[in-house]
Amino acid sequence: MTPGKKKLSYSYYPGCSLHASGREYDISTRALFKALNVGLKEVPDWFCCGATPAHNVDELLSLSLCAKNLSLAEQVEGDLAVACAACFSRLKTTQHHLKEDATKRKQVEYAIDGPASLNKPVKHILEILAREYGLAKLEESVKKPLMGLKVAAYYGCLLTRPPEVPELDDCEDPSIMEDILRALGAEPVKWSHRMECCGANFTLSRPGVVLKLSNAILESARLAGADCIMVACPLCHGNLDIRQKEIKEAFGAPDSTLFGSIFGSDLPISTTSEDRRDLPIFYITQLAALAMGVASQSLGFESVIIDPKPLLRDKQLL
Amino acid sequence: MKNKLMHLSNETMNVGFVKKVEALSGSSVRRCFQCGKCSAGCPMSTFMEHPPNRIVRLLQLGQGQRVLAGRSIWYCASCETCTTRCPNKVDLAAIMDALRKLSWDADGPSKESYVQLANRLFIENIRTYGRQYELRLGAIFNMKSGQFLKDLMLGPKLISKGKLKMFHSKNRNISDIEGIFKRVEEMRKKGEAL
Ligand code: SF4
Ligand code: SF4
Numbered sequence: 001m002t003p004g005k006k007k008l009s010y011s012y013y014p015g016c017s018l019h020a021s022g023r024e025y026d027i028s029t030r031a032l033f034k035a036l037n038v039g040l041k042e043v044p045d046w047f048c049c050g051a052t053p054a055h056n057v058d059e060l061l062s063l064s065l066c067a068k069n070l071s072l073a074e075q076v077e078g079d080l081a082v083a084c085a086a087c088f089s090r091l092k093t094t095q096h097h098l099k100e101d102a103t104k105r106k107q108v109e110y111a112i113d114g115p116a117s118l119n120k121p122v123k124h125i126l127e128i129l130a131r132e133y134g135l136a137k138l139e140e141s142v143k144k145p146l147m148g149l150k151v152a153a154y155y156g157c158l159l160t161r162p163p164e165v166p167e168l169d170d171c172e173d174p175s176i177m178e179d180i181l182r183a184l185g186a187e188p189v190k191w192s193h194r195m196e197c198c199g200a201n202f203t204l205s206r207p208g209v210v211l212k213l214s215n216a217i218l219e220s221a222r223l224a225g226a227d228c229i230m231v232a233c234p235l236c237h238g239n240l241d242i243r244q245k246e247i248k249e250a251f252g253a254p255d256s257t258l259f260g261s262i263f264g265s266d267l268p269i270s271t272t273s274e275d276r277r278d279l280p281i282f283y284i285t286q287l288a289a290l291a292m293g294v295a296s297q298s299l300g301f302e303s304v305i306i307d308p309k310p311l312l313r314d315k316q317l318l
Numbered sequence: 319m320k321n322k323l324m325h326l327s328n329e330t331m332n333v334g335f336v337k338k339v340e341a342l343s344g345s346s347v348r349r350c351f352q353c354g355k356c357s358a359g360c361p362m363s364t365f366m367e368h369p370p371n372r373i374v375r376l377l378q379l380g381q382g383q384r385v386l387a388g389r390s391i392w393y394c395a396s397c398e399t400c401t402t403r404c405p406n407k408v409d410l411a412a413i414m415d416a417l418r419k420l421s422w423d424a425d426g427p428s429k430e431s432y433v434q435l436a437n438r439l440f441i442e443n444i445r446t447y448g449r450q451y452e453l454r455l456g457a458i459f460n461m462k463s464g465q466f467l468k469d470l471m472l473g474p475k476l477i478s479k480g481k482l483k484m485f486h487s488k489n490r491n492i493s494d495i496e497g498i499f500k501r502v503e504e505m506r507k508k509g510e511a512l
Contacts, residue, residue: 016449017450019449047449047495048450053441054441057434058419058422059415059416060505061502064498065498068494110501110505113501157396157397157399158397161397161399161402171402196361197362197397200395201436202395205435209365209393213361
């Protein structure tokens with residue numbers, strides 16, 4: 001810590017997925033912040049932000065749920081750190097809308113029976129790592145550089161959208177994930193599908209949609225020569241990791257060009273079935289913590305479906 | 319639809335509906351000049367019978383019922399690609415939200431009830447527990463949608479990996495959450511909110 005400079009410290013909104021199917025994202029976020037000596041304190045009694053389903057059918061309800069969470073966050077000092085891309089987008093969008101629209105703000109304040117807190121900065125952990133902690137300091141803190149690891153950085157839809165809201169990075173050509181990867185010593189690959197949608201919450205109602213969209217993402221990463229994919233969203237992780245075996249079964253036909261022409265798939269140029277290797281899906285915090293020398297046992301690798309350990313051993317990172 | 323031809327007259331154009339969509343979404347549909355950029359980038363357009371640009375065109379022509387009768391709005395993933403790229407700042411993602419709300423209010427002529435069912439259960443979970451209870455979400459969805467075996471193999475695997483919790487506790491501030499739902503309903507009943 002530089003003298004005179006306060007230790008970085010944040011309030012933390014994990015969101016529902018990080019307490020359930022995305023638990024390794026939560027575990028590794030806490031481990032990483034501890035390793036970097038950055039404070040992280042969970043907002044007491046936070047509840048679901050409503051994610052996509054709430055604004056899909058009831059915007060007022062969605063805004064109210066987020067506004068209430070923002071006012072709960074006032075109990076803990078420090079800017080609000082959010083790891084889930086969907087929660088981040090919802091909380092930021094709410095602040096933005098309520099600042100712009102006085103009528104909605106009045107309605108929401110009535111619904112939550114109190115003032116909406118619109119000035120607590122909401123920050124995604126990518127932003128905290130790259131800008132507040134800083135890329136240079138991040139690079140200095142690396143104990144075990146991720147040498148030789150080729151990573152496809154996957155942004156998905158919500159991290160940088162809608163354009164006027166998240167302020168995280170350019171909404172069509174962001175680079176924040178690649179910058180962090182380079183600081184960690186890894187090698188980000190150039191690939192086509194880094195901002196394409198994975199099918200998101202259709203995983204429950206329309207899994208077929210998810211299989212098709214996620215397959216295109218996995219294929220694109222393989223073609224770019226990636227060893228693995230890095231995500232910052234528990235939904236993307238679920239779709240790419242949990243459903244990867246199913247995707248292989250559905251699209252693993254020997255000639256996927258033929259498959260594509262029958263099903264109108266937007267696959268990139270076909271790869272052969274032997275080449276459909278499993279791609280481990282990492283959370284940004286798992287890779288960063290690994291580079292900071294955090295023991296792999298405390299990063300939740302046992303909770304994922306596609307085992308990343310063979311790859312990490314192969315690259316001498318375990 | 320029996321008659322594919324669209325007859326435009328004062329009787330067939332539902333301008334009131336379009337005004338509602340514009341009020342709910344805070345976005346004008348008249349700005350659109352049909353460049354098609356929204357549909358070109360939409361990951362879901364292959365699943366839709368009316369891709370995003372056509373939805374806007376139909377709204378410009380007052381054809382709200384035609385839009386609601388189809389499945390397009392239920393196949394939108396809310397990825398915001400369309401809104402991000404529109405040269406005329408048409409907020410299509412917000413228009414999709416508004417259309418879904420109007421369909422939901424009318425208990426939907428939409429055929430895509432699976433998506434509606436999933437949304438409904440998700441919101442119910444917030445009201446009952448405060449946070450999502452993924453195991454319950456999946457189980458009830460399968461029961462109500464009649465797909466008893468769907469993802470059956472996935473369940474135990476996820477539980478053993480600690481990804482699905484068997485039990486769930488309620489938030490301590492559950493009464494505050496109920497209050498929010500109640501007051502939103504109350505404002506609607508009184509006509510104070512859309
Ligand atoms: S991108 Fe905008 S202007 Fe172009 S067709 Fe879509 S809504 Fe209309
Ligand atoms: S928000 Fe919906 S309509 Fe717009 S690009 Fe995404 S899926 Fe398509």
